[in-house]
Amino acid sequence: MTPAARIAATVALLTEVEAAPRRPADATANAFFRERRYIGSGDRRAVAERAWGVLRQRLRLEWHLARRGLPPTPRLLLMAYLLLVERWTREEVLQAFPGGRFNADPPDPGELATIAALDGAPLQPPAMPEGPRLNLPDWALPGFRSRFGEELPEAAAAMDGSAPLDLRANLLRGTREQAAAALAAEGITAEPMAFSPWGLRVPDRRPILASRAFTEGLIEIQDEGSQLIALLTGARPGMRVADYCAGAAGKTLAVAAMMGNRGRIVACDVSATRLEGAAKRLRRAGVDNAERHLLTAGDRWVKRRAGQFDCVLVDAPCTGSGTWRRNPDARTRTDLRDFEELITKQRAILDSVSGLVRPGGKLVYATCSVLPEEDGVQVRNFLSEHPEYEAVPLAEAWTAAFAPAAPPVPPPGSGQWMELAPHQHGTDGFFAAVLRRKA
Structure with missing residues (x-):
């Protein structure tokens, strides 16, 4: 592909992402390239990386466009990205939109004015408010500030990077x-x-x-943080374990390996599609001690299996704020209403599954979020309403996970529960609390 054709393909991909705002961008991109198998691997990588760059910087790019009264169209976002992030000149941007077959149309008068105004401008001028300056949506700022305090700029900058x-x-x-x-x-x-x-x-x-x-x-x-959540279950051969929000079974696979294929693990989810994907992964990994259960409205599965599990893992649905460097589109796909609805859902899930754990067993609550309302606040509320449970300090849970051998390294943190962040641990942002049902 010519450089201009790559620009046109990037506009097309961003347009499809824009048309499906509730769908993860990586799923849209996968479908986009499947339908265009004529695009070679090098061109595909270049188009995807530039599109992801736009999504990663979208909050800042939108601010620049909004102060000029312009809508964040895919074309304008890409033009702004080329000028403000890749530091292209006005002439280079004009050459990238030449029109003609396989190329993007030339800029219209409004786009020309925008290109001229942004030529040589800084990405983060002094007038930029804190939200876009830190590349964080306004609804999430209080939670980030509460979690990281003086480290907020460093934590936000780490979320700006790409994930390993x-x-x-x-x-x-x-x-x-x-x-x-x-x-x-x-x-x-x-x-x-x-x-x-x-x-x-x-x-x-x-x-x-x-x-x-x-x-x-x-x-x-699997991100290291996700692996550590599975580790904290302390699963052993012969145990009965439930992975209640299993999704495509990433943690189910890790826990099954800890169990050496002995015992039983049940992967539960509300999505039949995700559980079908889990079946393929389980077969490839050689897991044969797992079963899948589709959770449906009115399902009595939880009540019928009360007190039957040694460990229940709840990787709860959340904002995914800890994974924004990996899924940058989620910054703008999630809003305050989603955040509030997720908090309510997390609380309901914890209440529902609390009865599954046998006395002396463990409930591991986890999210891929760094927001306290989804993490520590949620756990404290649960413990206040469920006196039959107690928190297991991270150091104790970490030691138990490696027993009978001693842990090869100290735990990632010294608090009551595990709180991971990219700038501190090199992982995605994860939270995990180990709760024990009193005997």
């Missing part, structure tokens, strides 16, 4: 060392993680899905 490629060695197929060796044989360098005993980090983005290590189930793609 994290892998988990599947212990049902081999050790972490064997997984690293298999990747190295395919020219992929992977380094052990700081905290996860199964984790490998690939310094650069590589086509892992096509590797033999992946297709043969030796590795799974």
Whole structure:
């Protein structure tokens, strides 16, 4: 593709993302490229990276356009991105929109005026308010400020970056060392993680899905923070475990490996599509101690299995604010109303599943959020309403997860529960609290 054709494809991709505001951008992008198989891998990567750059900087770009009374159209957003982020000149932007077959149409008068106004302008001028300056939506600012305090600028800057490629060695197929060796044989360098005993980090983005290590189930793609949530379940062979909000079963896979395929784990979710995707992943990983359960309205599954589980993992639906460097479109896909509805849903889920845990068993509540209202506040409210539960301090839960051996490294934090953030731990932002039902 010519440079101008790549620009046209980027506008087309951003247009499709805009047309499906409630759909994750990566799902839209996957469908976009499936329908355009004629786009080569190098061009596909260039188009996707630039589109993701626009989505990552969208709050700032929108502010620049809004102060000029302009709508955030895909074309204007891309033009602003080229000028403000990639630091193109006015002439270079005009050359990228030449019109003609396979190219984007030339700028109209309004776009020409915008290009001229933004040429050479700073991305973050002094007049920019705190929200767009930190690249955080206004509704989330109070929560970020409460969580990070003086570290807020550093935490926000880390959310601005791109996420690493994290892998988990599947212990049902081999050790972490064997997984690293298999990747190295395919020219992929992977380094052990700081905290996860199964984790490998690939310094650069590589086509892992096509590797033999992946297709043969030796590795799974999973952020280190997500791996640590599975670790805190302390799952052991022979236990009965429920992964209540399993999704596509990323944590189910990790917990099943901890159990050595002995015992029983139930992956529950409200989405039949996600559970079908989970079935494929479970087969590839060699998991045979898992079953799936579709949660439906009026479902009596929870009541019928009261007190039957040694551990229940609730990876609750949340804003995903801890994953915004990985899913930058979620910054603008989620709003205050969503946030409030999610808090209500989290509370209802915790109330519902509390009866599943046997006396002496554990309930692990987790989110991929850094907002206190979804995390510590939610847990404190639950404990105040459920005196039959008590919090297990992170240090104790961490030690128990590695028992009978001693933990190879200290836990990631010293508080009551695990609170991860990119600038502190190099992971996505995750929260996990281990709660024990009193015997």
